[in-house]
Amino acid sequence: MGLFSRSKRFDVAGKHCYIGGGSEGLGLSLACQLADRGAHVTIVSRNQAKLDKALAELETHRQAASQVLQAHACDLTNPAAAAETVRAACKAHASSSPDHIFACAGGSVPGLFTETSAEEHWKCMEWNFRTCLNTVHEGIKLMKEDGKRDGRVVLTSSVLAYMSFIGYSTYSPSKYAIRGLAEALRNELMLYGISVHLFAPATIHSPGFDREQQVKPEVTKKIEGVDEGNSPDYVAKQMIKGVERGDFAITYELVGNALRNSRGITPRNNLHLEFLYAFIGTLIFPIWRWLSADGEVKKMAKQLQQKQ
Ligand SMILES: NC(=O)C1=CN([C@@H]2O[C@H](COP(=O)(O)OP(=O)(O)OC[C@H]3O[C@@H](n4cnc5c(N)ncnc54)[C@H](OP(=O)(O)O)[C@@H]3O)[C@@H](O)[C@H]2O)C=CC1
Numbered sequence: 431m432g433l434f435s436r437s438k439r440f441d442v443a444g445k446h447c448y449i450g451g452g453s454e455g456l457g458l459s460l461a462c463q464l465a466d467r468g469a470h471v472t473i474v475s476r477n478q479a480k481l482d483k484a485l486a487e488l489e490t491h492r493q494a495a496s497q498v499l500q501a502h503a504c505d506l507t508n509p510a511a512a513a514e515t516v517r518a519a520c521k522a523h524a525s526s527s528p529d530h531i532f533a534c535a536g537g538s539v540p541g542l543f544t545e546t547s548a549e550e551h552w553k554c555m556e557w558n559f560r561t562c563l564n565t566v567h568e569g570i571k572l573m574k575e576d577g578k579r580d581g582r583v584v585l586t587s588s589v590l591a592y593m594s595f596i597g598y599s600t601y602s603p604s605k606y607a608i609r610g611l612a613e614a615l616r617n618e619l620m621l622y623g624i625s626v627h628l629f630a631p632a633t634i635h636s637p638g639f640d641r642e643q644q645v646k647p648e649v650t651k652k653i654e655g656v657d658e659g660n661s662p663d664y665v666a667k668q669m670i671k672g673v674e675r676g677d678f679a680i681t682y683e684l685v686g687n688a689l690r691n692s693r694g695i696t697p698r699n700n701l702h703l704e705f706l707y708a709f710i711g712t713l714i715f716p717i718w719r720w721l722s723a724d725g726e727v728k729k730m731a732k733q734l735q736q737k738q
């Protein structure tokens with residue numbers, strides 16, 4: 431398979447999969463499914479008791495005695511601790527970098543804007559954007575140093591990175607930020623043959639979702655109520671399928687698919703004119719990406735490879 435091929439095989443057997451936020455919900459389901467496929471799995475989260483329970487569950491998915499299944503306690507909002515944790519996890523693999531990195535940590539405390547302090551708003555950026563950034567930052571540097579050319583980096587965002595509404599002023603900005611990071615990294619990490627994926631789930635019936643429901647404004651519940659949601663196992667499976675397909679942006683149900691391919695609920699200024707711009711943009715930007723953004727990075731990647 432070529433360096434820039436879209437359909438590189440996503441083979442996890444015997445590979446080290448590093449999961450930020452893997453002790454419950456989506457991250458734990460993902461960890462178990464990767465272990466089912468014979469991967470070495472590291473899960474990272476804050477609470478040791480939850481990690482112990484999760485690791486015991488992960489063990490029940492072990493396929494071979496040689497599989498390394500580990501759990502590390504770390505608050506991923508702390509960049510130094512996050513960097514130290516990924517290095518510690520790699521020790522079990524002769525200090526080789528992770529093969530694949532999944533950023534799943536996050537949390538949502540929905541509320542009305544004026545009833546939420548600026549401090550609480552910022553915390554949501556920390557829980558989501560900062561944990562995501564810190565989960566992948568050091569690991570990507572290690573992947574680059576090791577010259578691993580078929581690594582995957584998956585950033586978990588949300589359908590709320592394609593639209594937003596009342597109650598989500600705390601959360602959506604952090605998920606839009608993750609989307610921005612994924613867009614930039616998709617292009618830049620082509621330098622090293624690392625594929626980046628942006629995962630945008632809708633409602634997941636996870637422990638985190640149960641917690642957010644307790645504080646969610648009724649109006650928010652009413653608006654999003656049409657989305658019935660899915661189990662963490664189902665959603666993790668969709669993430670893996672999307673990575674296998676080689677999709678950059680991974681959505682798996684009508685709302686996500688439709689949002690990703692439209693302006694969502696953003697009001698238009700002028701329907702006719704903007705329809706025309708949408709049409710032009712749909713045609714022009716992929717060509718420009720191919721010629722300019724991706725083209726330039728591919729040239730740079732070739733130069734880098736020649737130097738090695
Ligand atoms: N549930 C939903 O409806 C949706 C969720 N998402 C996103 O999917 C991801 C998973 O969500 P979900 O399964 O619901 O989450 P859960 O709250 O059920 O699980 C979150 C996991 O992340 C860990 N975690 C949280 N904060 C940190 C931190 N600072 N450092 C390290 N680990 C942390 C938690 O463990 P611990 O608390 O012990 O640290 C736990 O293992 C999140 O990014 C979420 O925003 C996207 C769309 C919908």
Ligand SMILES: CCCCCCCCCCCCCCCC(=O)[C@@H](N)CO
Nearest residue numbers: 538588589590632633654656657685688
């Ligand atoms: C064709 C389209 C029909 C229109 C239907 C529109 C449905 C809107 C559904 C909104 C779903 C919001 C999920 C939030 C997930 C999330 O990230 C939070 N749970 C935070 O964790």
